[in-house]
Amino acid sequence: MQNEIVIFKALTTNEALTEIELQSEKFLGLTVDMNSAKERKKVKDSAQLINDILKRVDRARIDHSKDYKAKVEAEATMIVDRLTVANKPLTDLVNAYSLKRKQILEAEHARQTTIDSSFSKLIDSAMEAIGQTSSVIEGIIDDVACYDFSPEVFQERTEEAVKKHAELMGKLQHMLAAQVASEELETRRAEIEEKERLQVEANQRAIRIKRESEIAEQAKAEAEATYATQLLENAERARVETIEREKRMAIDKIEAEEEAKRQAESAAKFERDKIAAEKAAEQDRVAKLEANKNHVGAIRKQIKLHIMASTGLDNETARKVVSSLLNCDRVKINY
Numbered sequence: 389m390q391n392e393i394v395i396f397k398a399l400t401t402n403e404a405l406t407e408i409e410l411q412s413e414k415f416l417g418l419t420v421d422m423n424s425a426k427e428r429k430k431v432k433d434s435a436q437l438i439n440d441i442l443k444r445v446d447r448a449r450i451d452h453s454k455d456y457k458a459k460v461e462a463e464a465t466m467i468v469d470r471l472t473v474a475n476k477p478l479t480d481l482v483n484a485y486s487l488k489r490k491q492i493l494e495a496e497h498a499r500q501t502t503i504d505s506s507f508s509k510l511i512d513s514a515m516e517a518i519g520q521t522s523s524v525i526e527g528i529i530d531d532v533a534c535y536d537f538s539p540e541v542f543q544e545r546t547e548e549a550v551k552k553h554a555e556l557m558g559k560l561q562h563m564l565a566a567q568v569a570s571e572e573l574e575t576r577r578a579e580i581e582e583k584e585r586l587q588v589e590a591n592q593r594a595i596r597i598k599r600e601s602e603i604a605e606q607a608k609a610e611a612e613a614t615y616a617t618q619l620l621e622n623a624e625r626a627r628v629e630t631i632e633r634e635k636r637m638a639i640d641k642i643e644a645e646e647e648a649k650r651q652a653e654s655a656a657k658f659e660r661d662k663i664a665a666e667k668a669a670e671q672d673r674v675a676k677l678e679a680n681k682n683h684v685g686a687i688r689k690q691i692k693l694h695i696m697a698s699t700g701l702d703n704e705t706a707r708k709v710v711s712s713l714l715n716c717d718r719v720k721i722n723y
Contacts, residue, residue: 398448
């Protein structure tokens, strides 16, 4: 027996719930074509109607729970249970369709991902040619030309893949032609730069050789000038030294002559002094001899006079006696 709805009568009635339950029972064991938009809308609208009532009942339950908590909970639970049971055939259909649809979408996504990956692989193969040399691009063109366009891979996009392949081949051929032209231009540029470099080196070498020659010539001229200056300086130095030497020699000669003169004068003086000394000595000797002679004569005369006086001998005889005494070794006369 159905419980009477009192608190939530503003939201639904027992008759309305009964009608909903009867409508729901029609879907039990019923095969519904969920791929049909019309049928699918009918199921979703019915489920949405029940879900809307469930939401309003739940909201009202919360609003009236303070005043009618026990009664509210019992009546709300009764309504929810009846509506949940009534909604299950509908939600089962919707959930089954959603699951199947999800599986279909996932399979389609995986299929499209596989196709997109094949396209990406084709495009990536062509993109590898960017910035490469012509030989590398030729290898990539050969690889792309042999690309497999199996309908099993590209399926309904096989024609698109063929067009993309033709487009990429055209771009690769254009890239190859541009790269070949660029490499040829680079080769010509390198050749020109090499010629210019060699010319610059030759010019620099010629300038360096010329400069070295000028430096050598300048060094030679400076060396010759230095040598000439040195010769002049040496000659002047030699001339000055000769003059100085001659002056020194003249002075030395004069000094030597003066010294010789002094020595000659000294020698002459010495000789004069010697002669004078010898003369004086001779004169002194002579004087001494004369004095001695006179002294001896005087002593002998005294002896003679003494003999004459003592003996009475005459002068001649007394002289002879003195002479005889002088010749006698045993007679010594102290003068």
